Amino acid sequence: MSSDRDKDQGHIDQLLERYLALLDEYTALRKQLSSLQSDVYHNIARANFSGERGLRYGQDHYDERMRASRRVGITNAENGLPRFTVTTISQEDSTLVEAEKNVQEEKLAEKAHDVSGDGQPVRSPGTGGEEGDKEETKSNETGDPLRWFGILTPMPLRAAQRHSIRAVEDVVPRLVSVNAEMQHVEIEVRRARKRRAKAAAAQSKGRAAEAATTLGQEVGAA
Secondary structure (H helix, E strand, O other): OHHHHHHHHHHHHHHHHHHHHHHHHHHHHHHHHHHHHHHHHHHHHHHHHHOOOOOOOOHHHOOOOOOOOEEEEEEEOOOOOEEEEEEEOOHHHHHHHHHHHHHHHHHHHHHHHHHHOOOOOOOOOOOOHHHHHHHHHHHHHOOOHHHHHOOOOOHHHHHHHHHHHHHHHHHHHHHHHHHHHHHHHHHHHHHHHHHHHHHHHHHHHHHHHHHHHHHHHHHHHO
16 A cells, blocks of 8 residues: 555656646746747837838738738647647638638628618628729738838848747747646646545555454453
């Protein structure tokens, strides 16, 4: 019984050692992410400071060309833990996303047409007709967000993009993967401690029963 308890304690020690290693990596990743975010904001501020009068690089320039350029993937490792990855969306995937969006816009337009009942088709802004074709072509030609701000992109803005890509593709996926494994290890530690407590309780109960039996035998012999 004592060997089983020692075995459980050894397993708990291994789990705690693994947890501390994960915690150290998690702390380093959080520090790295904070540094990258700081660099992003700093470079955007530099770009705005040195930019043309009245021009600011930010959400004011976002329009219908804005599309997700990264995709999150979740896979299960051998131990069943989730692993998060971020990959770049290919041109084919982007085309499929655009097609799905067009289908949804057509459905909304049909519903609006049914509600209006004036016999005139209702078009969503930027879709259909010559204007829609121009907008679609413009969207396909400006997949890189940096090109939304013109041809001569400031170097600080390019640096901000590099830091953002590194954070999204490298740091964030590993950070959430480590966090998921930490939660898994915490659960395993609690389970191992419960097993150890049950084993200790069973051992104590066995010793009490053995002592009672011995006492009964001594009383009977007396």
